[in-house]
Amino acid sequence: MTLDVMETIERHESVVRSYIRTFPKPFDRAQGVRIYDTDGNPYLDFFAGASVLNYGHNNPELKKVLLDYIESDRIVHSLDMASVARAEFLDAFNRYILEPRGMSYRVQFPGPTGTNAVEAALKIVRKVTERHKVLSFTNAFHGMTVGSLAVTGNAFKRRGAGFPLTYSESMPYDGYFGKDVDTIDYMDKLLADKGSGIDKPAAIITETVQGEGGLAACSMEWLKAVEDVCRKHDLLLVVDDIQTGNGRTGPYFSFEEAGISPDIVTVSKSISGYGLPLALTLVKPEHDIWEPGEHNGTFRGHNLAFATAKRALELYWSNDELQRETERKGQLIYSALQKIIDKYPAAGGEHRGRGMMRGIRFSADAEIAGTVSEVAFENGMIIETSGPEDDVLKLLPPLIISDEDLNIGLEIIDQAVGEALQRCSIS
Helix, strand or coil, X not given: CCCCHHHHHHHHCCCCCCHHHHCCCCEEEEEECEEEECCCCEEEECCHHHHCCCXXXXXXXXXXXHHHHHHCCCCCECCCCCCHHHHHHHHHHHHHHHHHHCCCXXXXXXXXXXXXXXXXXXXXXXXXXXXXXXXXXXCCCCCCCHHHHHCCCCHHHHHCCCCCCCCEEEECCCCCCCCCCCHHXXXXXXXXXXXXXXXXXXXXXXXXXXXXXXXXXXXXXXXHHHHHHHHHCCCEEEEECCCCCCCCCCCCCCCHHHCCCCCEEEECHHHHCCCCCCCEEEECHHXXXXXXXXXXXXXXXXXXXXXXXXXHHHHHCCCCHHHHHHHHHHHHHHHHHHHHXXXXXXHCEEEEEECCEEEEEECCCCHHHHHHHHHHXXXXXXXXXXXXXXXXEEECCCCCCCHHHHHHHHHHHXXXXXXXXXXXXXX
8 A cells, every 4th residue: 555645644643733734745855955755856955944954964974873873772762861872972062062162051951852941941040040030032932832932922822822921021122123222221221120010030031043033133232232131130141042053153152253151051953963852951050950850851861862963063063164164155145135135126125144044034025935935845945934924034054055055045046036926916
């Protein structure tokens, strides 16, 4: 019997699935920067699993480590018991990431996903400060579990909780009121004013580029000012680097250029390097005050992910070559997108993002971005949209993409924008 993949999924899986509706093909194989459907048709991947696959699909160096590990009957599941793979990863992360940047963090494995990392961060800031509120920002996205949703801005996602989300306050992100309004002054005033109605919070949590919020990118000056507000008002600073980290914006951590020292950093997505679930909550030693087992999870010791993560650090972060290449390719993307914006003025295009996390917001019609994604898919490309209105076309190609494939993808986008404007009757 030949299995009808799409029909089987339609019959048996929950209607909550979403990406299958945007990319309605059954996929079977993937290699490098391409995914192949069951008919063998290739799709250039400018989605990369929402930045999970920064080093490409089935990276051969990482695959070899994974297969060798399995073939040798090495331990796969170990909760948080000691394992060689765990220790080797911790050593590599300290050696290649923390020490060269002069950073001192304890590494917590909170569970397999980004939202687990955020939940741990929210719990620890409340435990340390003995305060409850956490300040987040407009259009933020921090995960789909209840604590993470409480500091998420998207109304559609928040409604899914099914009850009021509390113990958080939303502040305006950089540029939310336009370039002429200093949102730091606004926030500082509210925190200083005893009549503002804002209870003193435990922490501020922020992204440096709002991955799901429309690719709004804060300036490094604004980010530094957020840290200054935290120090002034005795708050902890949490940087959510889940989608922006692992080199997506250039440096390993997206906040490095600002010269800040967050109290807590959340990391996930591409940390395993191979698409295997793994998440980290990095905590300054003075805040690591957990009782043993106070935050745990069955899959907080994923040894397969430790093994591939260690090798990814060795391959890509033992020097600054990947960072320099990502920054260079990021400029190529920026230039190409700006040409598209200038070529199609009727679309009302506006550049968003940083590094290799960039996109175009279409102000003329929110439907344009989705239509561009649809046309691009018809022409062999997977690319998603972002923002509360899905009005931003979002580029997340693997960091290891060649210039040739990058230019092929940018040309597909150029043609897709032109076709999308026709379909949306915009001229």
